[in-house]
Amino acid sequence: MVHLRMLTKLMCFCGAGLLTFTCNSFAIANLPVEASFFGTVGLAKSSSDEILFRSRVALPTGAGENWSFENDSKIGTQLSYAPSDTFSATIQALAELNSDDTYSPSIEWAYLTYRPRENLKFRLGRTVFPTFTASDYSNVDFAFLPVRMPHDVYSLVPFPGLDGIDVIFNTDAGKTYLTIQALAGQRDFNIYNNGIERTAYELKDSYGLRFSWRSGEWSGGAGYLQGTMRVDAPDVLALADALSSVAGTYPEFGVLADEISNVGKLIIRSVDVHYTGYRFSFSAEYVQRRWNINMNVSDTDAYYILGGYNFGKWTPYAFYSDSQNKSELPLSGYPAAGPLAPLTATLTSLFGPIATDGSTRCIGLRYDILENLAIKTQFERIEPGGSLYLQKNGQPVPQHINLYSVALSFVY
Template sequence: MFVKINVSRYTTLLSFVAGLAITATATADSIDHRFSGFATLGIVVNDNPDLRFRRDVTQADGSYDDEIAWKTDSLIGVQWQSRWSDQFDTTVQLVAKERYNNNLNKAIEWAFVGYRPVDGLDVRVGRLGSDLFMLSEYRQVGYAFPWVRPPQEFYGFLSFYHFDGMDVNKRFDLRHGTLNIKLFYGNSDEDYPTADADTPGVNMDFDVAGISFKLEWDDWKFRYSYSHVDINNNVVEGLSAALTSATPLWPDANRLARDLSTQNKYIAYNEFGIGYDNNEWWAQAEATDLRSDSSLMPNSHHFYLSIGQRFGAVSVYGIGGYVSPKNDVPAIIPPAGYPSPVAEQLALLAYVTSASLEGVRLEQKSYGLGARWDFASKMALKLQVEKFDVEVDGSGLWVRNQPIGADIDRHPTVVSLAMDVLF
């Protein structure tokens, strides 16, 4: 099953949205409800025996060694939109898909009230889709983009789907297009696997604030956003405590504990995007600079570029991307000269620390070809073949079948087939 029922936290959120909607009906001239949905049925085959392919880092499993995986891209979403008046509307969206520690809390992607005091100004409160990147608010609606999935190097690590808070968007109508400026702020949390589905994961709680600028000008789209994420908890509390306790024997361990800790640390994204579409040729590219003051969130550059052409109902495209770290893997060397078993305990602590740093490091590039066939109204079939080059100490986007430090096959080929529908 995709989703387990666990409604305790978000009963309050849904009650809040419903309450505001009922209040809005007091002045409603006309009420309009619309139900819709989207779904993807996909299969993935990865020929690599050592690395399991996954859509993003919220998944704990995936295809490897020519195994067919259908949960990686398959999902179903339903949406209820209501217009209660000219000024008030509500939206609730639920998505069932493969994710670590699945529950109803995570399945509620949107649950918000929208308020439009004047034309061109929109305020939303509740659970909102994040607006950090070009595809953020519809990255799960496969029919809305040409590929089987958003590029892994860019969207695989940037797994921030939604937050609970508010945003304010101001639209400016220009002669040849529109400019949207949005401010947003809220809180969210996400569960991440540390290895595979059978290994305990971690939960990260964070506050996010940011601003985005989106300009649509004739056939062009331009975008810039800045997002600042404050992390509220330490996801490596046990390791930090072990390093701190080892400080009398290993003075540098205290610094490692501070650097590894995520509590009261930040992640900052600077994102640039550009798109072009004249109904025959299209192209899209995004670049992000990620900075953090926790060594568990390594500073990195992310980029992808895709170019395609339409031939009636059929589109063909090429896609390539990379992610590269800004820093080398630090050498974690325990002090020498201690007798057994202290020497072995310090060596084990050094290995776990090094494995933790290497396990989240990202360094890879890929290129691929794909085709999309819109064979019926609101239905599309997609085929995509990608070749990856993954550095041995940069496989953080994948689930490893081999321990950190072991030699691995670093050149996976991934073949994906998906059918997307709207309903």
């Protein structure tokens, strides 16, 4: 049964890829456009069936003790039409498992570019803001060393991209190159949460700024993004009402109820540094997410350190990542028996898994089969934390899981 489900998904996946490829071929035959493709066929399994590891918060399933095809597999295509150096249009479609359990392709990027000067660019439409270094190419797995960028950090941006306008300005100071990118936009998207399953989110009035620099083999940057986030979560609001109704007899629940809201401000700050030599490469990023909804259970500080050494076609690598939950209100110590026990159970099942610390130790090996095709395999020892893990039937979260991944990634 599991194999049948996987086969069906594989067929949907290939169908979506074929559809985008066919569309591209048709377009190329008739228009002066450039087409590019990227994709990954990935498998992952963990040592535990009690929780499922997900590479993205939109995934409705994840990797347990059986090999999971869904976590990392994807295919994307990009069409660019550039009639001149000043104007161009780009569209990028991606087929991967969605929160509704289908592989229907989604439009990840669709924008018009106006470039009045060689170092200044305006883009109007749907773009992905580089909140972190690799945020805007995190679907192009071939472009980075590990199977996926460290999830303790990269899962903290819950939305895929923004509809709006951005501006990119490049300049240099001697041998140091500087880039400033600013963006304003909004986006509706879905996340698959523990307990409340598929949830609609709305990000409005958001703007971001990223400053990055490069000097020889060193580079780095800092980013800031803020916006107003609205969550369509009736279960959460119902819990707030229920907690309020018992505030008279149990004031602690009243305090929690006042802190539960489905609208709040999201702020993400990040800073990063990288060294990219011919052989040795190194990256480190530090991130703060502040999200003042639901008792701040999503407030998190996280970082990772990633290094690799290239031996021609072989590149062994390792990373360590860590996320610390920064919510201040306790989620434990409430009545576990009596009439208030169901409320305590609902509270902990909704927010308990999110308000946890996590860390990951990873070792891996990348082999570049061709200049545009690589196979990567990695082992991760994970202390599960944050909203990335799906609990199965309310079973207790294990302290550690082992995650095994192998992925074949390409660009064309």
